[in-house]
Amino acid sequence: MFNLERWEEIFETIRKNKLRTFLTGLSVASGIFILVILLGFNSGISNGVRAAFEEDATNRISIWTGVTSKEHKGLNPGRYVQLRNEDYQSLNQKYEEQIEYRTSLYSLWGGQVTYGKESGNYRIEGSDPDQQFIENETMVSGRFINKSDLDQVAKIAVIGNQIQLDLFKGEDAVGKQIKIFGINFLVVGVFSDPGGSREENRVFIPVTTAQGVFNAGDRLRSIAYTVQMSEDFDQAVALSTAMAESLESDLKARHSVAPDDRSAVRVFNTLEEAKKIYGLIDTIRAVFWFIGIGTIIAGVVGVSNIMLIVVKERTKEIGIRKAIGALPGSIIGMIMQEAIFITAIAGFIGLFAGVGLLELVAPYAETDFIKSPQVDFNTSITTVFVLIGAGALAGFIPARRAANIKPIEALRDE
Amino acid sequence: MIAIKDLHKSYHMGNNSLHVLKGINFEANEGEMIAIMGSSGSGKSTFLNILGMLDEADLGSYHLDNVPIKNLNEKVAARYRNQFLGFIFQSFNLITYKSALDNVSMPLYYQGVKRSVRTEKAMHYLEKVGLADWATHLPSELSGGQKQRVAIARALASDPKVLLADEPTGALDTKTSYEVMELIQGINDEGKTILVVTHEEDIAHMCKRIVHLKDGKILDDKTVEQVRAKTPAHV
Numbered sequence: 180m181f182n183l184e185r186w187e188e189i190f191e192t193i194r195k196n197k198l199r200t201f202l203t204g205l206s207v208a209s210g211i212f213i214l215v216i217l218l219g220f221n222s223g224i225s226n227g228v229r230a231a232f233e234e235d236a237t238n239r240i241s242i243w244t245g246v247t248s249k250e251h252k253g254l255n256p257g258r259y260v261q262l263r264n265e266d267y268q269s270l271n272q273k274y275e276e277q278i279e280y281r282t283s284l285y286s287l288w289g290g291q292v293t294y295g296k297e298s299g300n301y302r303i304e305g306s307d308p309d310q311q312f313i314e315n316e317t318m319v320s321g322r323f324i325n326k327s328d329l330d331q332v333a334k335i336a337v338i339g340n341q342i343q344l345d346l347f348k349g350e351d352a353v354g355k356q357i358k359i360f361g362i363n364f365l366v367v368g369v370f371s372d373p374g375g376s377r378e379e380n381r382v383f384i385p386v387t388t389a390q391g392v393f394n395a396g397d398r399l400r401s402i403a404y405t406v407q408m409s410e411d412f413d414q415a416v417a418l419s420t421a422m423a424e425s426l427e428s429d430l431k432a433r434h435s436v437a438p439d440d441r442s443a444v445r446v447f448n449t450l451e452e453a454k455k456i457y458g459l460i461d462t463i464r465a466v467f468w469f470i471g472i473g474t475i476i477a478g479v480v481g482v483s484n485i486m487l488i489v490v491k492e493r494t495k496e497i498g499i500r501k502a503i504g505a506l507p508g509s510i511i512g513m514i515m516q517e518a519i520f521i522t523a524i525a526g527f528i529g530l531f532a533g534v535g536l537l538e539l540v541a542p543y544a545e546t547d548f549i550k551s552p553q554v555d556f557n558t559s560i561t562t563v564f565v566l567i568g569a570g571a572l573a574g575f576i577p578a579r580r581a582a583n584i585k586p587i588e589a590l591r592d593e
Numbered sequence: 594m595i596a597i598k599d600l601h602k603s604y605h606m607g608n609n610s611l612h613v614l615k616g617i618n619f620e621a622n623e624g625e626m627i628a629i630m631g632s633s634g635s636g637k638s639t640f641l642n643i644l645g646m647l648d649e650a651d652l653g654s655y656h657l658d659n660v661p662i663k664n665l666n667e668k669v670a671a672r673y674r675n676q677f678l679g680f681i682f683q684s685f686n687l688i689t690y691k692s693a694l695d696n697v698s699m700p701l702y703y704q705g706v707k708r709s710v711r712t713e714k715a716m717h718y719l720e721k722v723g724l725a726d727w728a729t730h731l732p733s734e735l736s737g738g739q740k741q742r743v744a745i746a747r748a749l750a751s752d753p754k755v756l757l758a759d760e761p762t763g764a765l766d767t768k769t770s771y772e773v774m775e776l777i778q779g780i781n782d783e784g785k786t787i788l789v790v791t792h793e794e795d796i797a798h799m800c801k802r803i804v805h806l807k808d809g810k811i812l813d814d815k816t817v818e819q820v821r822a823k824t825p826a827h828v
Binding site for chain 2: 184499500582
């Protein structure tokens with residue numbers, strides 16, 4: 180391998196057979212190029228989906244209600260099921276053990292928010308203190324809603340970073356008064372959200388205040404929990420699923436809803452969905468690898484094929500070499516080293532082309548489900564070495580054939 | 594130098610068996626120049642191939658420089674070939690993409706000789722065959738006679754005990770043939786043992802001894818008056 184003379188021999192053969200070398204390399208380079216692109220997009224999809232889930236806690240269970248679609252216990256369909264404070268409290272008591280964070284919610288899709296002369300329409304959410312963790316909010320300044328805000332029905336608000344940018348134009352919003360539907364609220368905190376500006380266009384106020392200000396009494400729009408996570412992902416999913424099902428049947432019983440009525444009480448288990456999506460990503464990755472490996476096999480077969488032709492083409496030359504004293508080992512080494520060298524160089528060219536293209540295209544390929552498509556460098560290096568190994572394998576059969584050439588027959592071969 | 598006793602060789606093709614060599618007894622001493630003659634099918638090429646360790650006999654013994662040549666595996670055969678023998682072929686068999694110099698230094702490469710020494714030696718042998726000025730040329734840029742002279746330089750490069758020439762002039766015109774034979778005679782004059790397979794009478798008579806093969810047996814074996822291959826001025 181480190182024999183300089185051997186390298187000189189190889190460079191010389193390559194120099195004299197440029198087209199052949201180029202064609203051999205091309206199949207390998209395109210194989211690894213395709214693999215790199217596929218893996219890049221796979222990681223892009225994976226990143227994108229993970230980011231989408233990271234907007235909120237992944238172990239979240241959301242509950243909201245709708246209109247009954249089935250007759251049950253003498254009640255007609257078409258009845259609206261209303262969540263109330265007492266539902267929330269009884270669920271809290273029953274699932275005390277499993278619950279990590281909890282919040283009751285009374286939200287409005289849009290509300291006029293004004294600061295001085297600036298105003299905008301934002302989502303207003305009445306919530307509990309735990310909402311900060313359920314929604315994955317990070318405080319930029321100030322604080323989130325706390326327990327005493329709830330008890331005192333305080334007129335305080337926590338606004339998203341985007342709102343601070345829109346209405347306060349760079350000023351610090353904490354300690355300033357804003358108007359929501361014309362009612363004064365004191366801004367006590369500003370948050371940022373991993374979901375970006377869409378998720379930062381929100382104002383959080385204490386749920387009790389929301390119920391009071393919007394004349395809601397003890398009515399709630401929805402309830403959200405996060406489940407205690409266990410070490411094992413599958414176990415966590417199982418726990419979360421069990422709790423979600425149990426929550427659903429409890430609420431249906433409380434509100435006299437048919438157990439199979441899908442529209443009246445809805446429980447969305449993020450963890451279970453996450454598991455499905457992650458499973459899907461794994462499947463996509465498996466498919467991409469399958470395609471990638473297939474392409475590489477095609478490349479390797481190509482190399483093997485071309486090396487066979489090379490051996491055939493060089494039968495006479497190999498015969499001459501053997502007649503003047505070349506050992507079978509040196510013939511095997513010569514063919515293998517050439518195969519590996521071509522594969523390696525072509526592999527790296529394909530790799531860098533693929534990585535380069537991904538780098539170029541990545542900024543334009545950002546969508547909700549694709550984020551920073553790039554290939555893990557270790558993965559690609561591993562792939563290249565796999566390819567080199569495969570190249571050696573590909574070179575081996577032709578090399579064996581070359582070594583078995585009988586000089587007497589080769590020399591007769593005109 | 595070469596001692597062969599009761600050599601047999603058969604080729605099998607399907608159910609047919611072709612008995613090519615039927616008991617050859619042959620000896621050659623150092624410094625001899627022997628022509629092996631015979632019509633096609635007489636077994637002369639097979640004989641040369643066995644001498645050259647390119648092929649192995651079925652029966653009989655073969656000693657080269659007192660080394661028994663038998664049960665050779667590829668590796669040992671390659672080493673012996675490199676050490677003992679130099680080949681000259683009818684179709685030159687130069688490596689087409691290597692320069693004359695590189696072709697000549699190839700046996701030395703397989704002996705593991707260092708590059709600088711190799712080049713120096715190869716150059717020396719090219720000078721000997723009168724092609725020093727053509728060292729960097731590819732075989733395709735050389736005439737037939739020049740190619741054969743490069744091949745002779747290559748055969749000499751490893752300083753072998755015996756030179757085996759298989760129809761060395763078969764692809765050359767008379768004038769060039771004589772030039773090549775003159776060169777081979779010169780090498781013989783320096784003491785090298787040379788075996789020449791040929792079917793041309795005039796070439797055979799440029800050797801010191803002629804062995805006639807017919808139907809796999811030695812028909813006769815006689816010493817002859819060597820005709821010097823001085824290129825006639827008028828040709």
